[in-house]
Every structure is written in C-alpha cells, then in structure tokens.
Amino acid sequence: MTSESTFIGLMRAMATDPAARDLLDDCAVISLGSENLILTHDMMAEDVHWLPSADPADVAWKLVASNLSDLAAKGARPLGVLLGFMLGEDSWDRAFAVGLHKALSHFGVALLGGDTVANRGDKRALGLTAIGAATCAPVPSRGGAMPGDLVYVTGTLGDALAGFELIEAGFDEVGPLATAYNRPEPRLAEGQLLAPLVHAMMDVSDGLLLDAERLANASKMGIAIDLSKIPLSPAYINYRGDALESRLQAASWGDDYQLLFAISPEIQIPVAAQAIGCVTQGAGLILFDGDKALPRPATLGYQHQ
Template sequence: MNEFALIRRYFARDCATPSVLLGVGDDCAILKPAPDEVLLVSTDLLVAGRHFPLNTAPEDIGHKALAVNLSDLAAMGAQPRGVTLGLALPEADPDWLAGFAEGFHRLAAEFGVCLIGGDTVASPQLTLAVTVLGGAQPDRVLRRDAARPGDLIAVTGTLGDAGLGLRTVLSPDSVPAELPLADRDYLRGRLDRPTPRLAEGQVLAGFAHAAIDVSDGLAQDLGHILAASGVGAEIDLAALPLSAAARRWLALDPSVETLPLTAGDDYELLFTLAPEDRDRLDFPATVIGSIRAEPGLVVRNRAGQAVDLARGGFDHFAVGPD
C-alpha cells in the first residue's frame, strides 16, 4: 500500500462544516473563519514508549492523539474548527491503521471536528504530530495570565487516575495486590482515553479568569498560571477530587498520596474564578485552593502542614518516566 492509498483508505472522509471549505485531498486545506472569531492553534507530538506505552491498543492511540489537542482548545474556551495529522510509521499495518483511524475518527465525530490534512512517512519509531485549529470570540479566550489574588482554584473531573494507570503498566509490582482488577482497568482506561472538556471550557470562557489543562501534573501546570499571572497559591491536598479506584489505591498505599498533584495525562481543566462566580459552574468541578498575592505554591495536608513535593510534574527531558 502506497502513501496515497493509505490516506484515501483510512483518513479521507467527507467533511462538511461552515468553517471547512476543502479538507483532505489537495495541497492545502481551505478554512473560512467566522468574521467575529480569532484563530487558535495547538500542536502536540506523541512518541511511542514516551507518551503512551508500547502495548497501547491502536484505537486508544487514535483517541488520545486527538483528545490531548482538543484539551488545549478546551483550556482556552475555544471550539474546534479543524485538525491535521502527521504519522511516522514503522510499517503500514492495515489492522493497526484501521484501529487507529477508528479511534481518531470516532472522537472527531463526537466533537464535530474535521480532519483537514496531514502527512505520512516511514520511520523507525511510531510518532504522531497533531495540530488542531479552533475559534473563539476575542473577548472570551481563556489565558494563563489573568489569575487574581482571592480567586478560587478549581478543577474538573478527578486527578491522578492516569498517573496510577501508567503505574499499572510500567511498575506492575507497585500496584497493591488487593486492588481489584476492575479498578486497574478503569485507571488504565483513564490513561488511554482522556476526555477533552470542551463544553466546560466554553462555559468557563464567560467568567473564569485563568485556565490550563492538566497535562504534565497539577502542581506543574498550576505553576504556569502562577508564573504568568505573577501570583501564588495555596492548595488543600485533602480537597483533591479522586475517583473511587484512586481512593482505594491510596488507602492501600498512602505513600503515593501526592501523586494526584504531580502525575500527568489527566487532561482535566484547572482554572481560577472569583468566589462570587462559583454558583455559575453548571458542571462538576471541585474547589481545591485559592490564589494569593505572595509568590509560590503551598500545598497543605489534612493537619495543615506544608507538603514537600519531590517532583513537580512531567518533564520531557527528564531521565525516563516514573
């Protein structure tokens, strides 16, 4: 199968949206942004063995490749307008490609985003490059630099699931023996199939001050907001929202209690808002702390003591994953 047959078979799909005039099949896609929108662009690289375990199912890789980019749009309150896909493949395996395309296109259809172009090459290592384009009204774009002293800090969903799921793959001996198999499967699923919080981001664009998606760990990603806004924060470790599976793991092994602060791949939205706007949240979210004028991040445990975080989050140039 040559490159063009591969594209036609797995990735060329009819696409009809007001913003896409021409998609896959020409030298360039043609988009027509709405007259009252600004264009937002984000690119992510995913490398096998670095961003997802080597034994990850192709459907899950396809889902995650798109989901992590849609999450960036969600963090800025934008709506997706189109996506491009670059694939570097060790081989053109029809079964793998069919599974990958199914996972990718299923999520794209769920959020109404069209694949509008990309490229494929042969490579010794499986690598994906996804670029997503979004639209938003100029006065409704969420940024990292607008947190204010007195703001509440809140987060969607639950934290730490993906980090624990990664441990089930990379460090199976670290999993408590008493942890049910269903919990392990749930946590692995949260690693492989994150949910982009696009609807929540578009709601937050109406009143939240600052936002970011939790990709490299809550503590590290909150640090980006603090640095950009010139403020500090205090977080209550006991307030972090945890899934039932994560709670059972932490109850069996309290030594990993800070993992929900430092593990990446959650792709939940972390945001700040004025206390008086808390009632405007019409989706599940948990307040975990507050913004203060003094610089730095303070994390307190149940006893009110400051917690020392040995590692703040994921670093692509650190020596291997946890």
Template sequence: MDEFDIIARLFAPLAQAEPGAFGLGDDAAVLTPTAGMDLVLTKDAIVEGIHFFADDPPEAIAAKLLRVNLSDLAAKGARPRAYMLAAAFPAQADEAWVTRFATGIAADQKRFGGTLIGGDTVSTPGPGFFSLTAIGELPTGTMIRRKGARAGDLVCVSGTIGDAALYVAHRLAGAAVADVALLEDRYRLPQPRLALGQALKGKAHACCDISDGLIADLGHLCEQSALGAVIEWARVPLSAAAQASLDAGPALLETILAGGDDYELVFALAPDADLAALAAITPVTVIGRFEAGQGVRVIDAGGHDVALRRTGWRHGVGAS
C-alpha cells in the first residue's frame, strides 16, 4: 500500500468540512473555537487483543475507536467538532482491510458528527494499534467534571450494564451467556450518549463514562468528589440477555459490575432532578446514592454488602 495514496483516497474526503484541515495536505491543522465556546479534548487508544479481537471486522474496529472517544465527549457534555487519527495497521491489513476501516469511520463520522483534521498512518509487525484524539465544543464554562458530586445525590446510569463484559467472558473463558449476537454487538459497537451528555449540562454535578467497569468508574467520581457511594445491585439495569446469563450463572455478577466496555454514563443528580426529561432522551436508572465516606459499596436486596474480588480494569496491571 502507498501511504499517501491511501490518505488521499480514503481519509482526505473526511476532512472536507473543516477548512483548517487543509485537505490533510499539511503537517498540522488549525482549529478556531466558535465564539463563546470552549474546546474539549480527549484521547483514547485501542489495541488488538486488549480492546478488540483480531477477527473483528475492520469497520467495527474503526467505529469502536471513534465511539469510545465520543463517549468521553458525551461525559463532558460536549458536541463533536473534530478528531485526529493515528493508525498502526497490522501486517494482515491489506488495502481492502484499510478501505473497510476507512468506510467504518466515515459512516460514524456522518452519524455522530465531527471532522477528521489530521493524524498519521503506519504499519506494524505487532498487533494493530489505533489512537484517536477527539475535540468537542460546549458553551464556555459548562463542562461537566468528575468532581462535584454532593452527599445525597442520586447515582444514575444510562442504558444497560454488563453486556460487553459478558461477551468478552464468553470469548476468552467460555462463559455460558444468552444471546451472544446481542452481547457481541454491544462490545463491538458501543453507543456514545452524546444527546444525554449535552442535556446533563447544568444538571449533573459530576459525570464520567463507564469504560473500566461500573464500580471502578463510579469510584473515580467518588474519589474526585471526596465522597463514597452505595449502589443497590437489584437496581442496576440489565438487558434481557444479561439477566438471562446471570440467572443461569450467578457468578457472572462480578463480570457485569466490574467488566467494563459499557461506554454508558454514570453521573450524580440532585434528588429532585427531572429524571423523566432525561429518560426521554436515553433510558436512565437511579441505582444508588452518594454519601459521606469513600469508595463504592454494593448492597443486595436485604441491605447486606456484596463482596467483590475485583472492581474494574487497570491498564498495564490487569483486572483488580
């Protein structure tokens, strides 16, 4: 493959909407904030064998790369504006593979917004590695932070929890799960909650997306807000597939709570917040409350603590 030909044919068309991208023909781009707006920047990478499987379709790999970064923008309440892409294509990625990758990211750019403004493409003899810097916009001073939850606030989550982690447990450990196709789709194609995130500006006291597991990411809000939290296991929203899997294998509870890859939002709301208005955008469930203390406790229907051996994913260390 010729790198410059690939860029010109497959990626430069994705830069047309942003004049400061210069059609990807320069060494850098220029991005001017819209008047009265802040730029919000985030960066996530995905690695073959860690965040996606080698046999995943290239379209899905590209889509997941963009979506996990858009999920971070959603947690801040930002609207996608632009992104920069660095792609280290694995040895098996021939021109047809790269074309499919570009097709996947183009489709999601059209779906979710934002414009490619630069990056780099290389090849590697090792596993595939893809990194993306997403740039969003929001009115000045309105970004939602992890810090800001208050004692008595509701712990809320969007969507359902645990589907992607159950699929990984099935692939790697042979866990018996229900509706593998649905779980696979949730793993490959997370849904960035952009509309909900934008609606949370001025309402959520704190927010982050759930990438490393519900307990771990809620723990980030607690740590930054100098609080603890308690969640009621029975209130955690599950898909029909996750519920059926859990009914057949109760030991999967820990996988659901700590497995990660949900890319839903966990956030703090005042007890009198208008939940119905938010739920009209994306399903929202109250699963607990913030309280004085530290760390996250999970309780069962009887109010007893649920013991967990691990709370989430730690990069470079493994499950903890």
C-alpha cells in the first residue's frame, strides 16, 4: 500500500496555490475579498480510527471534533460542515445521525451538505469537510516560531490514551478518561483568543512530541520540551502515575486535540495553558526532564501509514 507520506508527496506537486500552504499545515487558507476562509477535510475509517464495537454516536462526535480542532488551530470561527457518508446497516446509520446532531448542536455548527455512497459490504470510510472564517490576519500556521518563544499546550495530555486502554480492556465506558477519548473538545474558543498573539500554532492530534517536531520543522527552528512540565489530569495520574515514563507516554499518543503554540515570553497568555518548553536556534526536538537532557525516544507519536 502507498504510504501517506508518499501520496502527500505526489499531491504536493499540484498544490501550488499559496492557499494550500504546501500541504504542510492543518488547513487551507483561501483569501476571498477581505475574508480569509479556512478549510479542512479529515477522514475516518472503521478498524483504523474506530473499533467495530464503537458507539456510532462517538464516531460522529470524533469526526466533527477532529475537523473543528483543525479550525481551532487557525483561530477560525466555524461556518459549517459537509459530510461524506458511506451508507450501511440501518441502526448504525441512525445512531450516527443522532450523534452527529448532538455533536453539531454542542459545537453550534451547521450541516451544510455532503454526499452518500452505497456500501458493498466493506468497512466504512467517512469524510467531513469543515469550513471556517478567520478571526484575525495573518492566520497562524505551524511555521513562524521565533527563538526565545515559549511553547505552551492547553489542557492535559494522555487522557485519551488512558481512555482508549480502559475501553479496549472492557472497563470504564463513562469516566473522564473514556470521555476524553470518545468525546474530545476542540479548543475553538482558545484558538480564537490565541490566534492574533501566537507566532505558530497547531492542534495536537498525533502526539505532542511528534506534533512539536512538526512545528519546529515548519518553523525551521528547534524546540526544547521539558517532560516534567507535561500537564496531566488527576484521573490520568491516578491511572498511570506521574513518573517520567508516564509523562512520556502522555506526550507521544494522539487524540488529545489540544492546542500547541509558540509565543513571545512578553505576552500575557489569555487562556489556561501550560508552558512546556521553548523555541531554540537549531533544528528538531530536544527533550529534558527538568535539567536533565534525555535521549530521543523511538516513537514521538502516531505515524499514519
């Protein structure tokens, strides 16, 4: 099978419009009149992004949340979504529709259109396009971090990882960790407050460390992260403790949907966020545990196939 990176390489040759941002960003940014439009399209597939036993309403929620999280990273105000839906078993489809309605109502986002295709007995693949309006200009990207910037992350990390493990093991379908996995809350309000202030921003969907390295690379800078600063929830600490290994796991698993951003140390942060490192001259990611430099882990996050 073609790898994602190979295919994106093929696509980059035809993504020459500046709006495509070289396919290196979370969203496309189209200038139209005095407005900047933000567009993203995320897909999810059965057995890849959700277990066959998953609640269809949770699948719908995550499909919406993962796309809105991309808009949040641009500080965009969502305008609506279009759904690409593969039809299947009737009760699943109805439960998905109910869950989609609930998710869209929760986030105050309208369904604007889409398409369906018949299913010939295959595993489902779903797609969602989200469109938003920028609330500031320029629209932040992954590039632009400056030496001396502080690096922050909103919320806590690792909850979705713990939730996934608990669900897989047959426990805890309703606790805060399972909820973090099944019903992530994209940081739309925080994104709008941060967008005019940050030098670089992205959402954390594939693991903090992997995404931080992407932000560093897009900015042509280095990023130093202190793992002792990784924000953990009480529920996560109760589940796995807060030792270095536990923090490393929380920082290298996906589905957090928090915002990671680089910002001048002189700026007062208008949202709840934890400083976890800083931007440096140089390249790539350097990890510390307090004062102690750490070797690079084998895995920084979820690498798509």
